[in-house]
Amino acid sequence: EPEVTQTPSHQVTQMGQEVILRCVPISNHLYFYWYRQILGQKVEFLVSFYNNEISEKSEIFDDQFSVERPDGSNFTLKIRSTKLEDSAMYFCASIQNEKLFFGSGTQLSVL
Amino acid sequence: SQQGEEDPQALSIQEGENATMNCSYKTSINNLQWYRQNSGRGLVHLILIRSNEREKHSGRLRVTLDTSKKSSSLLITASRAADTASYFCATDARNFGNEKLTFGTGTRLTIIP
Numbered sequence: 001e002p003e004v005t006q007t008p009s010h011q012v013t014q015m016g017q018e019v020i021l022r023c024v025p026i027s028n029h030l031y032f033y034w035y036r037q038i039l040g041q042k043v044e045f046l047v048s049f050y051n052n053e054i055s056e057k058s059e060i061f062d063d064q065f066s067v068e069r070p071d072g073s074n075f076t077l078k079i080r081s082t083k084l085e086d087s088a089m090y091f092c093a094s095i096q097n098e099k100l101f102f103g104s105g106t107q108l109s110v111l
Numbered sequence: 112s113q114q115g116e117e118d119p120q121a122l123s124i125q126e127g128e129n130a131t132m133n134c135s136y137k138t139s140i141n142n143l144q145w146y147r148q149n150s151g152r153g154l155v156h157l158i159l160i161r162s163n164e165r166e167k168h169s170g171r172l173r174v175t176l177d178t179s180k181k182s183s184s185l186l187i188t189a190s191r192a193a194d195t196a197s198y199f200c201a202t203d204a205r206n207f208g209n210e211k212l213t214f215g216t217g218t219r220l221t222i223i224p
Binding site for chain 2: 004031035041042043044045048056089091093095098099100101102103104105107
């Protein structure tokens with residue numbers, strides 16, 4: 001069964017460093033998403049992406065965040081200068097028939 | 112309260128019992144969905160119910176939706192240890208295309224063998 005894959009599964013970085021989280025969505029899906037979940041808290045919408053551009057973004061998705069689909073398969077989330085509060089599990093997802101398909105997530109720890 | 116709040120926050124029951132989780136939301140919706148999350152993993156879609164539906168079944172799952180009360184419930188019958196997970200409701204206010212699902216805070220379900 002097709003699945004969304006995310007790499008790396010864990011990322012540890014120093015505050016102020018740039019990180020890139022990578023995702024390969026399911027190939028025939030058209031809309032892609034990033035969500036994040038701070039430990040034990042709700043799953044928060046960050047951004048949606050369609051046709052090589054951002055469809056919608058939340059207040060969390062400030063100018064430190066960017067997304068890109070550099071080729072036909074990868075979908076990346078970049079955080080330019082990480083902050084302690086960016087520590088969270090980041091989930092990539094794609095959608096089909098109104099249902100989200102999530103990757104296993106990247107646990108980002110900012111020290 | 113925020114869009115999509117589950118109740119209770121945590122629930123522990125004996126294996127074989129039924130588990131009921133509730134979700135309340137604030138705005139009009141196109142559909143409501145329930146997802147499951149095993150610890151440290153991604154969310155997995157369980158069931159979708161549309162705004163014009165009142166009840167839906169899938170295996171041991173039964174979902175109800177009351178749009179007048181802006182609430183939904185998820186019932187898991189004959190629970191198993193493997194049902195231990197967090198369960199989230201998510202509301203979708205849009206039609207096909209550019210969906211944006213808004214998740215609740217989740218119910219942590221523990222099934223005691």
